[in-house]
Amino acid sequence: MSDLRNLPLAAMHEEAGARFGAFAGWRMPLSYRAGVMKEHLHTREKAGLFDISHMRLFEVRGPDAAAFLSCACPLDAAALGEGRSKYTMLLNDEAGIIDDLIVTRAGAERFIVVANAGNAEKDRNHLNELARDFNVDLEVLDRVLLALQGPEAESVLLGAGLDLSGLTFMTAAEPREKWFTTRSGYTGEDGFEIALPLTEAEGLVRAILTDERAMWIGLAARDSLRLEAGLCLHGQDIDEATNPAGAGLLWAIPKKRREDGGFVGAEALKRIMQDGIKEVRVGLKPDGRQPVRAGALLMNDAGEAVGRVTSGGFGPSVGYPVAMGYVATNASETGTRLVAEVRGSHVPISVHPLPFTPHRYRKG
Known part of the structure; x- marks a missing residue:
C-alpha cells in the first residue's frame, strides 16, 4: 500500500x-x-x-457562483438559503452521474461542495472546464x-x-x-x-x-x-452509466429544473423520462443468511436476466442480508420474487422497500 x-x-x-x-x-x-x-x-x-x-471540499465563490452551480448541477442554487445544504449530482451530457455531491450555501456568493474521494480530480477538471464561462473561483480546501x-x-x-x-x-x-x-x-x-x-x-x-x-x-x-439506509455508493450503485431517473434520485432535482433545463445533461434526462425508464434501483432481501454481493446476476422465474446487484452484505441492525441493485421496471414491484446467481448457485431474493432501517435525521 x-x-x-x-x-x-x-x-x-x-x-x-x-x-x-x-x-x-x-x-x-x-x-x-x-x-x-x-x-x-x-x-x-x-x-x-x-x-x-479522503473526501474533497471545494469552495466556489464569485458573483456567478449560484448560476455556475445551477449549470453544473440539476440544482436551483440561487434558491438555496444561506446555511442550507442540498444533495445533488454532476451529470455528463448523457445524464450519466459523474458524482453525487452535497452543496451548501455559505454566503451570498460562496458555496462549499463536498465530493467523493475517487472522483475528486475528475470533478475538479469538470468544474474548472465549466467555470470558464462564469465569473467564479474554485478552490480545493485543505x-x-x-x-x-x-x-x-x-x-x-x-x-x-x-x-x-x-x-x-x-x-x-x-x-x-x-x-x-x-x-x-x-x-x-x-x-x-x-x-x-x-x-x-x-x-x-x-x-x-x-x-x-x-x-x-x-x-x-x-x-x-x-x-x-438505502444510500448510494458512487462507483457501485451510481456511475456514468446510470442516470438520476433509474437510480431513484429524481427527488433531488426540483421539478421546475427538470422542466426548464439549463444544466448539463438536461436534454438527455428529459429524453430518458419521455422514453420511459427501462430499469430502476431497488432494495433486495435474499432468503436465508447468505449475503448476495455486488455483481450477482438477477433472474426471473423464467430464467431470464432482469437485473444485477450493485451493493450487498449483511445488515447487522436488521439481522439479515441486504442488497441494492437494478431490475427491469416490470420486475421492480415490492415483493417480486427473483433469483440471484452466486458462484454457480441460485439464491432466492425479493424486491424490498428502501431503506431497510428508518432514517432518524433531526428535521426542523
Whole structure:
C-alpha cells in the first residue's frame, strides 16, 4: 500500500489498532479492535466517529457562483438559503452521474461542495472546464473531515466543546475560522460532518473519544450502515452509466429544473423520462443468511436476466442480508420474487422497500 495516500490523522488510527485497506487511492481504516459488527451497532445506538478526510471540499465563490452551480448541477442554487445544504449530482451530457455531491450555501456568493474521494480530480477538471464561462473561483480546501453519527452525536459534541444543537438536517454553520460543519451524514442516523484545520483536528478527536459513548468506526461499517439506509455508493450503485431517473434520485432535482433545463445533461434526462425508464434501483432481501454481493446476476422465474446487484452484505441492525441493485421496471414491484446467481448457485431474493432501517435525521 506504499503508493496510497495517508489520511492526515493516520497515526491516531494506528494508535487505535485500525486494520487498513485501500479505497479510492487512500490507505483507509477498514475496522478497529471492536470489529465491524460492534462498530455498526454502536453507531446505531450511541455515536460513531469516522475519518472521511479522503473526501474533497471545494469552495466556489464569485458573483456567478449560484448560476455556475445551477449549470453544473440539476440544482436551483440561487434558491438555496444561506446555511442550507442540498444533495445533488454532476451529470455528463448523457445524464450519466459523474458524482453525487452535497452543496451548501455559505454566503451570498460562496458555496462549499463536498465530493467523493475517487472522483475528486475528475470533478475538479469538470468544474474548472465549466467555470470558464462564469465569473467564479474554485478552490480545493485543505481540511480534515470527520463525521460523528448516531443518536448521541449532538450530546457528545457538546461535551467536546462544540455546540451544533442549533442545526437541523441539511443545515450548516462555520463555528470557528476555517471550520465548516453540517448536520448530515451517510448512515441514516442523526449526525454531523465537521471540516477543520489539521492543527485543531487531533484535539477535537481526543475530546470526542474521552466520552465512552463515542468510538472510531471504520470504512466497512460505514458501508453496511449506508446500505441499510438505502444510500448510494458512487462507483457501485451510481456511475456514468446510470442516470438520476433509474437510480431513484429524481427527488433531488426540483421539478421546475427538470422542466426548464439549463444544466448539463438536461436534454438527455428529459429524453430518458419521455422514453420511459427501462430499469430502476431497488432494495433486495435474499432468503436465508447468505449475503448476495455486488455483481450477482438477477433472474426471473423464467430464467431470464432482469437485473444485477450493485451493493450487498449483511445488515447487522436488521439481522439479515441486504442488497441494492437494478431490475427491469416490470420486475421492480415490492415483493417480486427473483433469483440471484452466486458462484454457480441460485439464491432466492425479493424486491424490498428502501431503506431497510428508518432514517432518524433531526428535521426542523
